[in-house]
Amino acid sequence: MAINEKIPGDRFMEKFPGGEIILTKSEDLLKWAKGSSLWPLTFGLSCCAIEMMATGASRFDIDRIGSGVFRGSPRQCDVMIVAGTICVKMGDCLKKLYEQMPEPKYVIAMGNCAIGGGIFYHDTYSVVKGTEQLGVPVDVFVAGCPPRPENLLHGIMKLQEKIKHAKQRPSTTDQK
Amino acid sequence: MQNSDLALQIKNKFPSIVLDEQPNFLVVPKTALLDVACFLKSELGFETCHCLTAVDRKDKMEVVYHLYSFSNHFMLTLKVIISLDDLTVESVSSLWRSADWLEREVFDLFGIRFLNHPDLRRIMNPDNWTDHPLRKDFKREDFIPRPVTLGLKG
């Protein structure tokens, strides 16, 4: 057996002949750890929050992909799931909370309202038309009104892929 | 218990005021609102102010009170007409505590000032806003109207 026979399906790890030892770069190990333990911030705004709770509940079980620990304070979170309609009054709170999250942080815009105002795009005076308008960089958009729990799980898996395959260390200073 | 005998009782209690009686609501002049409301609450048993709102009729404003009496199962709709140049009316929050927040919301969305209301400030919109959104003449540049669909001409 060749010394660095690749493990099928993942180009990071190479298997030693004995099979017990796996050789990988520390960078990839770090990315794998970051990706599989994304702690979301409890940031439910409106109807999508109920679907987020349903994803957290026992049937769709967000714990399978490692991000079931919903933290209350932004200091202990990795991902901010913006679930619901962002209103003008809530806009600066959202911006401040995003700033207060420690560095490797990601944003999932869940639901049409968080993506681009959704059903409240026309004839409203108090709705921010999407998270991007607040200057908060969004990593994954999960469409739907509200998106089904499977969509949210798919969105989080897409984020995990994005983290694992990120080329250089994503520091937000040059993320724009 | 119908609108008519209610109007009758109010008329003989306050002979001076001009009461305009419609099929399903009563219109009370602005000045006599507080004493009629007191009378309704104390003698006629209207325990709760179920809903309080305003309608912008472009040339005048209407403040609409839905008062409900649990004892005789009747929902009275009381209206007060306000002219556009003097948008103030007496506050009934001293009688019914539920009117407190409802009046704050009407002030926030319509700009009608409620006199001697305990804490009259905006409830829905940020405090630094100056315009009142639910008025018919509400104009803003970032207000995106829905394109008129071809089918229905509104």
Added chain:
Amino acid sequence: MGELLTVNMGPQHPSTHGVLYLELTIDGEIVVNCKPHLGYLHRSMEKIAENRTYIQFIPFTDRLDYLASMNNNLGFCLTVEKLLNIPVTPRAQYLRVIIAELNRVASHLVAIGTFAQDLGAYATALFYTFSDREKIVELFDNICGSRLTYNYMRIGGVSGDIPAGTEQIIKDFIAYERKQLKEYNELLTYNVIFLARSKKIGILSKEKALNYGVSGPILRASGVKWDIRKEEPYLVYDKFDFDVPTGGVGDSWDRYKIKLDEIEQSLRIIEQAIGAIPEGNPVSKVNRVFRGTGETYMRTENPRGELGFYLVAEGGFNPYRCKIRSPSFSNLSVLSELIKGLNISDAVCVLGSLDIVMGEIDR
């Protein structure tokens, strides 16, 4: 009486059931004063209503009280039918009653789960009640294709008939849910810690409840026997016999127990309605372009209280003014009076027992 500290129990908080901002002034652990700030989910629904036709506004009513979307749809459609006096076919009336009561059960299950979570039963109760709710939500998924925002009711009936096997699914669910209710009573309702945490906390007297315009389970918990489905029956509620559970003292435990009993009553209604569904098409054949003049006010029994719609029409396709009287708005106004003098953990308990939904408060 130490120095007072102002704490923001702010818009982003795990136990405020949405984006509610309570500015608490506390002395140590005791809440001295509470000042609620609303508007963090104000999506200008009433301004939208003035630029939409009656049918186009129905999806927006889903997003008012997003835990009981069917009941909001029902409330709005009944108001429009009363305003434009549109007939409703008998089958549609029975379907509406069954589905509205199922949605009431689903909404109360969420309220019970989050209330127990607020008292420290971290997520265990939530998992139980959410797995029950999943059964109802899956049923709604089969009936109208969506899990949360259904847009199922139409003016004059419902959008589509229920698929073939639905009666049997509902019957199985009723049997299953009754077993679950017994389990909740054993597990949670008479649990010593649960009683110690919620008995005698946030007592709401009858007069104060009426004065603040409180309605729904909270009013019944304070001892007022009042249910719109009994007092002013709409649809076919007068054909079913169900009783109105009222509580004793009006504390947080009573408000919780009322919701459990109401689930039992809703199951009874569904059972009787399932047996008596008449045949016929689910929506009345009417000219689908609705316009009219006049004004009307109609209220229905939402899981959280009396949801009222005040519609003013001036002849156009769109309503001239649509005021939404939301029950949680008045229920929440009692909060600052109830929690003066309690400590913070009890304030969270009272807020949980009031069971508010911010989408309906901020409209």
Added chain:
Amino acid sequence: MLPDYLYIIFFFLLGIAFVGSAFIVSWVLRPRAPNSAKNSPYECGEIIKGDSRIQFNVRYYLYALIFVIFDVEILFTMPWAVVFRQLGKVAYFEMAAFVLVLVAGLYYAWKKGALEWQ
């Protein structure tokens, strides 16, 4: 005599190294992008109202005191619990007496109302 002390020193250094390595590794690996909003205190997203440097209520101190007592008690019962089978009956009653004294202290604090918040 000396080697006995060596063990203690060795374990002491091991403890420090263990804790220190955790700090050092995380200090090396974590990205650093401090900005003004991140350093401001977290108040649920809202602007901070009032000042947090106030005289705290004395109740908090009483709670902390009672906690420290029972924390120290566990500190002593832990090594005993490891070898209590070999120590025989006498050590058992000794420890029981120690625990009973503390329970009496708790009973006194409870009846005195130190645990009530009012």
